[in-house]
Amino acid sequence: MATGFDADRRRAELAEAVGRVLVRDGIGAVSLRSVAAEAGVALGSLRYVFPTRTDLVVGAAEHMLAQSRSRLAAVRRGRSARSYAEEVARSLLPLTERTRADLEINVALIAESRAVPGLRAVRDEVKAGVREGAEGIVRLLRSDPPAAGPLTGHEHRAAVRLHALLDGFAIDLLHYEETGPAWDARAAEAWVVLAEELDRIAAGPGTPTPPAPRSEG
Incomplete structure (x- = not known):
């Protein structure tokens, strides 16, 4: 007996095909036509799911966001707060083929959002997701289980710094077109810096930086 058309599955397959074309050949x-060929489906079949290119690009962006959320949600806390925080942080960096592809797609789609307004909401959701991940790490490292309520001023600034580090290293690692010794060295260096930041967060507000010595005169 023939099964019915699975629209959700087809949307996911086409969104994955968009990602492959984008990563390989650019936005x-x-x-x-190119995505239909990549997915191995007839153009009319693709149009049934995504009538226009805008629909296709927005659908791919939404799929990427949903996949990223699923991976983050799959990170389990079956270990210490620190190791869990590290795993969440790693999931936000392009350290695997999948997360690298997602980040490349996200960067390209951010650029495309100027021409495709429908992408702006997805762009903002991605940014909010990374911010929430950084805030969650700070909450967990400061109190396990995490304390409810708004972050303190120190915690907010710690989350802002961590968010900036994650974003900065994520983009920096994309500058390497292929993995290899140089990429490995940079990824290792990035992780050392991030691990030091996690240590700083776990230690609390920290000691204020002493003022620079005054010059005599």
């Missing part, structure tokens, strides 16, 4: 190569 300019993404079209209904």
Whole structure:
């Protein structure tokens, strides 16, 4: 007995095809025809799910966001607060083929959001997701289980710093077109800095930086 058309599965397959075309050939190569060919489906079949290129690009962005959320939600706390925080932080960096592809897609789609307003909401959700991840790490490292309520001023600034580090290293690692010794060295260096930041967060507000010595005169 033939099964019915699975629209959700087809949307996911086409969104994955968008990602492959985008990562391989750039955002300019993404079209209904190129994605249909990549997915191995008829153009009319693709149009049934995504009638226009805008629909296709927005659908791919939403799929990428949903996949990222699923991976983050799959991180389990079956270990110490610190090791769990490290795993969450790693999931926000392009350290695997999957997370690297997602970040490349996200960067390209952010640029495309100027021409495709529907992408702006997804762009903002991605940014909010990273911010929430940074805030969650701070909450957990400061109090296990995390304390409810708003972050303190120190915690907020710690989350802002961590968010900036994650974003900065994520983009920096994308500058390497292929993995290899140079990429490995940079990824290791990035993780040392992030691990030091996690130590600082776990230690609490920290000791204020002493003032610079005054010059005599």
